[in-house]
Amino acid sequence: MIRLCTQATKQAGIQAFFTLQPRATAYMEAYEVDREDPTILRLEHEVFSHYHTQPTYARSVADENRFFHAFHIPVISMGPIGGNDHVANEWVRISSLDTTAQAYMKIVNMFNSLEPKLYPLTISG
Secondary structure, eight states: OHHHHHHHHHHTTOOOOOOOOOOSSOOOOOBOOOTTOHHHHHHIIIIITTTTOOOOOOOBOOHHHHHHHHTTOOOOOOOOSEESTTSTTOEEOTHHHHHHHHHHHHHHHHHHTSOOOOOOOOOOO
């Protein structure tokens, strides 16, 4: 990860230094959805193109990404238009909230029309 960050900043002409601090739990490998996954292709065709939205794909270590990836379930994160995510002065364009809600409803309806796919779940004590 440090190598990737160092390469990216160097290519951008930014001088930076990165370190990882020791922690009690292991650092997780970043997850990136397979853009050729049939579910992702369907979302792009039926949802993103419908709302004239170009998705941005990025690597992530968010818990939901890593958990569902372990069960081979593709993960996307979707929200309203905004900026300054998770920092001071985070903002959301109010006019995009309705569109986001409609997109979520379209996704739910899209998946309600599918045969349920059971994913094996093992819970240990």
